[in-house]
Amino acid sequence: MGGKVDFNILRKYLDGQYSFQELKEIKRWFAKPRHHEELKSAIKNHWDEFEGIVNTEKDLSDVFFQIKQQILAEEQKHRFIHNIRFCYSRIAGVLLIPLLIYSAFSLLHQLFPDNGKDATWVEISSPNGTRTHFELPDGTKVCMNGGAYVKYKTNFKKDRQLTLEGEAYFDVFHDSSSPFTVHADFIDVTALGTKFSVASLNEGNIKEVILEEGEVRLDNKEKSFARLLKPNEKFYFDNRDQKWKTQKVDAQYLTSWKDNLLMFRSEPLREVMRRIEHWYNVRVEITDPELEQLRYRATFEDEPLEEVLRLISMTAPIDYEIKRRTITNKNQYNEKIVIIKIKD
Numbered sequence: 001m002g003g004k005v006d007f008n009i010l011r012k013y014l015d016g017q018y019s020f021q022e023l024k025e026i027k028r029w030f031a032k033p034r035h036h037e038e039l040k041s042a043i044k045n046h047w048d049e050f051e052g053i054v055n056t057e058k059d060l061s062d063v064f065f066q067i068k069q070q071i072l073a074e075e076q077k078h079r080f081i082h083n084i085r086f087c088y089s090r091i092a093g094v095l096l097i098p099l100l101i102y103s104a105f106s107l108l109h110q111l112f113p114d115n116g117k118d119a120t121w122v123e124i125s126s127p128n129g130t131r132t133h134f135e136l137p138d139g140t141k142v143c144m145n146g147g148a149y150v151k152y153k154t155n156f157k158k159d160r161q162l163t164l165e166g167e168a169y170f171d172v173f174h175d176s177s178s179p180f181t182v183h184a185d186f187i188d189v190t191a192l193g194t195k196f197s198v199a200s201l202n203e204g205n206i207k208e209v210i211l212e213e214g215e216v217r218l219d220n221k222e223k224s225f226a227r228l229l230k231p232n233e234k235f236y237f238d239n240r241d242q243k244w245k246t247q248k249v250d251a252q253y254l255t256s257w258k259d260n261l262l263m264f265r266s267e268p269l270r271e272v273m274r275r276i277e278h279w280y281n282v283r284v285e286i287t288d289p290e291l292e293q294l295r296y297r298a299t300f301e302d303e304p305l306e307e308v309l310r311l312i313s314m315t316a317p318i319d320y321e322i323k324r325r326t327i328t329n330k331n332q333y334n335e336k337i338v339i340i341k342i343k344d
Contacts, residue, residue, distance in 0.1 A: 004035075004038065005038035006025075119155035120153065121153060122151070122153070124149070125144075125150075126148045128147045129146045129279065129281030130146050131257065132144045136156060136162075137154075137157050138175065138180075139173035140160075140170060140173045141171040142168055144166065144167070144168045145167040145168065145257060146166075146278060146279070148166030148167050150162055157178075160175070160179065160180045161183065164182050164198055165184075165185070166200055167199035167200065168182075168197065169196070169258040170182065170191075170194075170196055170198075171195050172191050172192075172194050176192055180193075182198055185207070186207070187207045187220055187221075187237060188221070189216050190216060190217045191214060191216040191217075192215075193214055194214025194215060195212040195214065196212060196216055196229075197254070205238060205239050206237065206239070207235075207236075209229060210233075210235075210254050211230065211231055211233050212231060212232070212251040212252060213231055214231070215230065216229045217229075218235055220237070227246070229246070231251065232248060232249055232251045233248060233249065233251075234249040234251075253265060257279075261300070262299070262300040263299045263300075264298050266295045266296070267295065267296060267297075268292060268293050269291050269292055269293070269295070270286065272296050272312075273286060276305070276308065276338075280336075281335075281336075282338055283335050283336070283337050283338070284337075287339060287341045290342070291317075291340065291341075294316060294317075296312065306322065309338065317342060317343045318342065318343055319342070320339065320340050320341075322336065322337075322338055
């Protein structure tokens with residue numbers, strides 16, 4: 001292969017027909033500054049061709065993020081990419097086109113940063129039942145829990161503010177000259193460099209902030225309070241009655257979900273099942289109220305739902321039933337329902 005950017009190879013990549021050597025060549029183009037002008041021109045032509053067909057603001061699923069992270073990884077990980085593309089071959093065409101556009105525009109924003117007037121919005125969402133990892137333009141690492149949504153501007157390096165819905169964990173890149181602020185509806189969380197999580201509960205009426213390292217400042221929109229949070233503290237605010245409280249916690253335990261660990265430490269079964277609902281995107285119904293306060297302790301890592309329920313039933317006096325999913329008149333599957341009852 002020659003040294004110049006070959007747009008035909010980019011097209012082959014989009015069609016899923018590329019070879020391992022062609023993938024390596026594409027990686028080299030993005031890695032070398034002397035190719036950036038050629039890439040800029042090729043990407044602009046590609047964007048013009050697909051503009052109006054692909055909406056890059058739509059959620060592209062967790063698969064999209066996995067492929068995106070792997071395309072610039074080491075060559076030995078090519079088998080992983082191939083396996084993902086094979087498993088999702090029916091939707092690869094939909095995913096790969098926005099992938100190249102996303103990667104290219106991320107590159108162009110680094111080469112030609114937006115000023116405040118021309119900055120546009122970037123939106124990332126995490127599908128229900130998944131954990132989505134990505135890195136913000138300033139180097140901050142983010143993990144979003146299922147159903148979460150983040151929105152920020154392309155000039156983020158200059159103005160580190162973002163909007164969050166749902167639950168996310170932030171490992172903030174330290175920059176004393178530029179505060180990092182998360183706008184979570186009626187709560188603002190500001191940090192200079194720290195590790196913390198923000199969560200919305202009860203349909204967004206309740207906010208929780210858990211601080212693992214550093215220090216954060218909390219403000220509500222009405223400016224009725226300002227609170228500094230210290231490591232291993234959890235802040236809880238209920239917007240309905242404007243009540244808030246701070247308590248000591250084990251922050252690493254409460255944020256272990258980001259490491260794909262489902263941990264319970266003597267928690268009521270009601271809370272255990274609530275977290276299982278969120279983790280696996282299912283609905284759990286406890287038929288016997290006396291079970292709700294039953295305490296449970298365990299740690300699960302990358303276990304399927306059926307195995308988690310089986311193990312819980314071995315150590316707790318419960319039986320479970322996973323209802324068979326049915327298809328609606330709109331050809332959509334109903335949500336998965338789990339019934340929990342006292343063991344006979």
